[in-house]
Amino acid sequence: MNSTDAPHMIEYAAKSLDFTPHETKWIPGSARIVCCGISPGSKGALRVYELERDGTKELSNDLSFRPQGIKCATFGASRDQHLAMGDYAGTLSICDLERRDGEDGEIFSVGAHQGLINAIDGTGGMTCGAPEVATGGKDGCVKIWDPRVDHAVVTLNPDKTSSARDCWAVAFGNSFNNEDRSILAGFDNGDIKLYDLRTNTIRWEDNCKNGVTSLQFDRSDIEMNKIVVTTLESKFRVYDMRTQHSQEGFAFTSQRAHRSTVWLSKHLPQNRDIFMTGGGNGGFNIYKYRYPTNRVGKHREDGTPIGVAGSVELLNSRVISTQPIVSFDWSPDREGLCCLSSLDQSLKVFIVTKLDKH
Numbered sequence: 001m002n003s004t005d006a007p008h009m010i011e012y013a014a015k016s017l018d019f020t021p022h023e024t025k026w027i028p029g030s031a032r033i034v035c036c037g038i039s040p041g042s043k044g045a046l047r048v049y050e051l052e053r054d055g056t057k058e059l060s061n062d063l064s065f066r067p068q069g070i071k072c073a074t075f076g077a078s079r080d081q082h083l084a085m086g087d088y089a090g091t092l093s094i095c096d097l098e099r100r101d102g103e104d105g106e107i108f109s110v111g112a113h114q115g116l117i118n119a120i121d122g123t124g125g126m127t128c129g130a131p132e133v134a135t136g137g138k139d140g141c142v143k144i145w146d147p148r149v150d151h152a153v154v155t156l157n158p159d160k161t162s163s164a165r166d167c168w169a170v171a172f173g174n175s176f177n178n179e180d181r182s183i184l185a186g187f188d189n190g191d192i193k194l195y196d197l198r199t200n201t202i203r204w205e206d207n208c209k210n211g212v213t214s215l216q217f218d219r220s221d222i223e224m225n226k227i228v229v230t231t232l233e234s235k236f237r238v239y240d241m242r243t244q245h246s247q248e249g250f251a252f253t254s255q256r257a258h259r260s261t262v263w264l265s266k267h268l269p270q271n272r273d274i275f276m277t278g279g280g281n282g283g284f285n286i287y288k289y290r291y292p293t294n295r296v297g298k299h300r301e302d303g304t305p306i307g308v309a310g311s312v313e314l315l316n317s318r319v320i321s322t323q324p325i326v327s328f329d330w331s332p333d334r335e336g337l338c339c340l341s342s343l344d345q346s347l348k349v350f351i352v353t354k355l356d357k358h
Contacts, residue, residue, distance in 0.1 A: 005354060005357050005358075007315050008316070009286075009320065009351075010352075013055040013056045013348065014348045017047070017346060018040075018063070019039040019345070020343065021035050021037040022036065022037040022069075022072065022326060022327060023036050023341075024329055024339050024340060025339075026331050027097065028075050032048055032049065033347070034047070034073075034083065035048075035339075036083075038071075041063070042068070044068055044070040044087055045069075066085065068091065071117055071118060073120065076122025076124075076133075077122030077123060077133045079131075082095070083095050085120070086119070087117060090112055090113035090114055090116065090117055090137060092145060093106055093109040107147075112137065113137030113143070118168050119167065120136075120170065123220050128178050129177075131146070134183050136169065139164060140158035140164025141156065141158065142167055143155050156195060165187040167185055168187060169212050169215045170183060170185050170186075171183070171184045171220070172184075173224055173241075174217075175220055181198065182196050183195045187211070189211065190212060191205065191208075204249055204250065206249055208237060209231075210235060213263050216228055223242075226239060226242075226289065228275055230262035230277060234256050234258055234262060235254060235255065235256055237252045238312055240295060242295060242307060243295065243306060243307035245299060245306040251306065253310065253311060259281060260279050260280030262278070263278050263326055264327070265278075267330075273288055274286065274288050276328065280324040283317060283320075284318050284319070286355075288315055288358050291310045295310075296308065320348065321344055325341075325342045327340060335355055336353060336355050
């Protein structure tokens, strides 16, 4: 494509951290960023920054915000500034970053998993249905939590505890009304499982051949459209989720990227066909998904409807760190504004330009 139309990644601010970051999020309805992870003393570290004209200003710094290191966090199940966090001891906690009347503003806490909580996602805060939080743990379980009760409302256990695979990623989707909702889970052996929470059944499963590091629906509050799944060994897949074949499942296209593990992928909130990937080489790639002329075809043997995958176009790429990019968040309010953190203990704010041209 014409390079003059390619999105440009411009670094706006950079901060050095004194802890290992695992999650970086925009605080809803503000120009503030929360970054959390694990301190050198194995405590849960949390830092809050506010965006200013000439960079960022530190508002809060607490290297012992939680008794255990924070592995994952989300604002997805809250209309307010309630941060749901999963830690190294398997505890799910929700803290009000504004209230903070107690030591850490904790408003909910429960022992969720046996061991590390690897992944978390939330939904219902601003969309259909009840507010819920999903967690995936080292124990191989996927659990759904309603913050109004102190026990899991849905628990999806592995077949055999002795051979349970680590759940590395979870994502809500298909939440387009008050009844329908699905949860997608990815595991360290490459398995992907789609659970229909309305019927309480496994709707679909597949294997990506490599451990699943992240997965995300392009939008969680619409009927399933497509998902991006990133894996070890430099690969990611884009599945078309509109047409499911009884034998073949969902159609997908597979791509290689970064020449190292693809750690994560995030869709642009303002345009669900544009998404980024973060690599183990510190690479930051921007892609656009292009739909096929016809998204539904006929199976060559039985003639039943089968999905047709589209194609993925690389719009631009840039190596911005010497270490893996482990967390990333697009601003929901400003197109192209994003924050990220990497294992070189740094937090960066970028502006990605010209996204409106694609």
